[in-house]
Amino acid sequence: MSVVSELCLYPIKSCAGISLREAVLTPAGLMSQQIYDREWMVVDADGEALTQREFPKMALIVPRIKGDMLEIHAPGMLRLxxxxxLPHPDDERLRRVRVWDDEVDAYDCDExxxxxxxxxxxxxxxxxRFHPDAKRLANVTWTGGVEVPTFFSDGFPMLVIGTGSLQDLNEKLAAQGRAALPMNRFRPNIVFSDVPPFEEEFAELYRIGEAVLKPVKPCPxxxxxxxxxxxxxxxxDPLDILQTYRVNPRVGDHVTFGINTILREGEGQIVRVGQTVDMELAF
Structure with a gap:
């Protein structure tokens, strides 16, 4: 039986994550101390999302939840x-922002x-910061027509990866004389251990305590x-190795690693590191 071995919350899209011992499951993803995954986002002057794809140093921006503050550190910078x-409902600092094909209202933080x-x-x-009245949904083609909310994620509220999948990749990298990669390169929210390589992608459901999660789309x-x-x-770049065995016709022959996942049952349930996962296979 599989076990939850890691939980990670990313308060600011494309910045460093926060490793957690436990988190609350919500339809919009993991939540801790009332802070949701990808609740904040960095944008340019036109409101377009900035990510590590163009600005890799965003990885060094490290948020931490300290009391009633989000404390942020970066090399050579004073703590922020x-x-x-949340701002007052009448706060007028609204900005229209864009993440991929979606435009939503967000609070503009100060100068x-x-x-x-x-x-x-x-x-x-x-x-x-994502506006509480804004509505952004995951692609209903993959959710089976169910309206699933998400904040500033690339498209779905949670990403799941099994440690067996990473071990399989690292064995292939080692065979080429290349260094192993840590799990944080793939930025999952939930990591399962004690599961064969890529079996998480072939599950119909994951049952964790009273909660039921459904894997829906392989992650390009x-x-x-x-x-x-x-x-x-x-x-x-590990994509050259992944290209040899992880091209997925379900997503237009893109290379995939990890599975986007939604919450089916158990809103408000707490998931903990060390908790067992009952994986119901789809075949």
Whole structure:
């Protein structure tokens, strides 16, 4: 039987994550201390999302939840603190922002925060926060017609990867004389251990305690796995190895690694590291 071995929350899209011992399951993804996964996002002057794909140093922006603040660190920068409380409903700092094909309203954080992020990343940008009245849904083609909310994720509320899948990749890298990669290169929310390589992709459902999660779409991979999350530098890209055995016709022959997942039952349930996972296979 599989076990939850890692939980990770990414408060700011494309910045470092927060490793958790437990998290609350919500339809929009993991939540901890009322902070949701990808609740914040960095945008350019036109409101377009910035990511590690273009700005790999975003990996070095490290958020932490400290009391009623989101505390943020970056090399060579003074600590930044952002209040966790939502702005007043009448706050007029709204900005229309875009993530892939979706446009939503977001709160525009203040000029001091924009200046801090611009210096940390090396380009003019602003930090925005998902507006509670905004609505962004995962692709219903993959969710079976179910309306599944998500914040500023690439498209789905949770990404699941099994440790066996990474071990399989690392064995192939080692056979080529290349270094093993850590799991954080693939930025999952939930990691399962004690599961054969890629079996998580062939499950119909995952049962964790009273919660039921459903894997829905294999995750097409971009260049981010080539970025060392500890240095913010591009390194050898594993996509050339993945290309030899992970081309997936279900998603237009893109290379996939990990499975996008939605919550079917158990909103508000707590998932914990060490908890067992009952994986119901689809065949």
């Amino acid at each position: 603190e952002i209040p966790l409380g 001091m925060i924009a200046t801090w992020f611009s210096k940390a990343i090396g380009t003019d940008c602003r930090l925005v 991979r971009c260049p981010i796995p080539s970025i060392d999350q500890a240095t913010g530098e591009f390194g050898p």
